[in-house]
Amino acid sequence: MEVPRSHISLFLCMLSCVSLIGSRYTADWASLDSRPLPEWYDDAKFGIFVHWGVFSVPAFGSEWFWWNWQGAQISEYVQYMAKNYPPGFTYADFAPDFRAQFFDPYEWADIFEASGAKYVVLTSKHHEGFTNWGSPNSWNWNSVDNGPRRDLVADLGVAIRKKSLHYGLYNSLFEWFNPLYLSDKQADFKTQEFVNNKLMPELYNLVKRYEPELIWSDGDWEANDTYWNSTEFLAWLYNDSPVKEVVVVNDRWGAGCSCKHGGYYNCADKFTPGTLPSHKWEKCTSVDTYSWGYRRNMELSQLMDLPFIIKDLVHTVAFGGNYLLNVGPKPDGMIPPVFEERLRDIGAWMKINGEAIYATKPWRVQTENATVPVWYTSKGSTVYAIFTTNPMQYTFQLFAPKTSDKTVVTLLGISEPLKWDPLHSTGLIVLITDLPYSPAQVWTLKLDGVA
Structure with missing residues (x-):
């Protein structure tokens, strides 16, 4: 009698599961x-x-x-x-x-x-x-x-x-x-x-x-x-x-x-x-x-x-x-x-x-020297640009992110979105009217809708 293909598939699946469950690491x-x-x-x-x-x-x-x-x-x-x-x-x-x-x-x-x-x-x-x-x-x-x-x-x-x-x-x-x-x-x-x-x-x-x-x-x-x-x-x-x-x-x-x-x-x-x-x-x-x-x-x-x-x-x-x-x-x-x-x-x-920081992954670009040194991390579709700056420097050019009309830029610690302009075909210019206090002089931009 011919065994139905569905039964064969089920058997192979069960065999695979048993093998996976029973697998052990060897001393090498x-x-x-x-x-x-x-x-x-x-x-x-x-x-x-x-x-x-x-x-x-x-x-x-x-x-x-x-x-x-x-x-x-x-x-x-x-x-x-x-x-x-x-x-x-x-x-x-x-x-x-x-x-x-x-x-x-x-x-x-x-x-x-x-x-x-x-x-x-x-x-x-x-x-x-x-x-x-x-x-x-x-x-x-x-x-x-x-x-x-x-x-x-x-x-x-x-x-x-x-x-x-x-x-x-x-x-x-x-x-x-x-x-x-x-x-x-x-x-x-x-x-x-x-x-x-x-x-x-x-x-x-x-x-x-x-x-x-x-x-x-x-x-x-x-x-x-x-x-x-x-x-x-x-x-x-x-x-x-x-x-x-x-x-x-x-x-x-x-x-x-x-x-x-x-x-x-x-x-x-x-x-x-x-x-x-x-x-x-x-x-x-x-x-x-x-x-x-x-x-x-x-x-x-x-x-x-x-x-x-x-x-x-x-x-x-x-x-x-x-x-x-x-x-x-x-x-x-x-x-x-x-x-x-x-x-x-x-x-x-x-x-x-x-x-x-927590539960993030490296982005396609890890760091760049834009207007100021920037490090990038990512989480899902969000990219974080972490930067240091002189307190008098409030305009930043980022070259790595690729923007769209859906791009939203915020500064962690401030809920209101920031103003930004596209930088030619790639990157963006971010305008920050005020920087909140940071004891380490390190801030983070949250970039949604960039590639």
């Missing part, structure tokens, strides 16, 4: 890199990075203090210790002073929400190996058994999620002075004692316990991904972990992986491409241009000011990236007021201009 980059990036990450655009740990106690130079002092033995750090601490003082002796006695996770969450950020990434463990949670694989070198005597990762996670922000965790793969890691390194990474007995048990436990929606991996460059067992971990993360549907990861999973493999690309700290990348990327940068962790000797001139941060954010988003801005809290758990001021001022700008 070809498979792992095929996983679609969860939409929440590209829509978010702006996140806060938090570097906080024992390195916040000496608060000198950078978060690489321990390595600079006893690894590289940089004279500036050696002299700092000789001048300020007694003979025999070890790095571990800093840990009891990492007390976090004034740490209020809900206050942090308020500040981060006010900044306009949509996700927060906290250091669960930096290269020093100290974990900001009660890791069963880090006895007495963690925030529950030492220092704060509390689970910092858990406490902040609860507060962040109450604000409906996405919660991510930074994790360093390597640890400068861990004996197991040094033994593997001595063996040219042909052994995996550190990976099997410290790193991976800890990382699996971290994911199961706190369910981070983003894992920001780092400290990978001394060994390849095979040593780190990175592909095996990511296959589990994408297939069987409690966050398999939503988790996002970066590209730091082994020497040579950066800008080649992973969920999105960091490529390098403060990476800033000059053209539109073909893959989703993120720029991580710090308000303190000298350090990611808190420094008691930081100077105002060494911090990014608000106009620079906003321009950097806009440039990043126009080129399809996310912007992850770092602050370094003090060891007592307080966020320095100068950092809080920056974050709240970003939020004030975002309240007016966020429409041109």
Whole structure:
């Protein structure tokens, strides 16, 4: 008997669905890199990075203090210790002073929400190996058994999620002075004692316990991904972990992986491409241009000011990236007021201009030097032209947009449409009678009905 074609089509459709549902990612980059990036990450655009740990106690130079002092033995750090601490003082002796006695996770969450950020990434463990949670694989070198005597990762996670922000965790793969890691390194990474007995048990436990929606991996460059067992971990993360549907990861999973493999690309700290990348990327940068962790000797001139941060954010988003801005809290758990001021001022700008940032896509033209520098973003049929200008300059020529008789131009923050004239066969001239106050001197034109 001949089977009706409609039955055959239905069978093939069911077979396809079963195959799709049953598909699993395998532990190789070809498979792992095929996983679609969860939409929440590209829509978010702006996140806060938090570097906080024992390195916040000496608060000198950078978060690489321990390595600079006893690894590289940089004279500036050696002299700092000789001048300020007694003979025999070890790095571990800093840990009891990492007390976090004034740490209020809900206050942090308020500040981060006010900044306009949509996700927060906290250091669960930096290269020093100290974990900001009660890791069963880090006895007495963690925030529950030492220092704060509390689970910092858990406490902040609860507060962040109450604000409906996405919660991510930074994790360093390597640890400068861990004996197991040094033994593997001595063996040219042909052994995996550190990976099997410290790193991976800890990382699996971290994911199961706190369910981070983003894992920001780092400290990978001394060994390849095979040593780190990175592909095996990511296959589990994408297939069987409690966050398999939503988790996002970066590209730091082994020497040579950066800008080649992973969920999105960091490529390098403060990476800033000059053209539109073909893959989703993120720029991580710090308000303190000298350090990611808190420094008691930081100077105002060494911090990014608000106009620079906003321009950097806009440039990043126009080129399809996310912007992850770092602050370094003090060891007592307080966020320095100068950092809080920056974050709240970003939020004030975002309240007016966020429409041109969140959930946008790169336009066909990312930037042009018209009358003033302009960056473009888009959302559906709307194009946003984000510009800086002298307050006395109120007439702008934009060459990239193609106008029609249906074109409407408005300035975000002002409801009334602006007057405009076509510029020959392409572009437009916009007349603005007054510019509203902007703390960053950055404004946004909303262009509807342009191509």
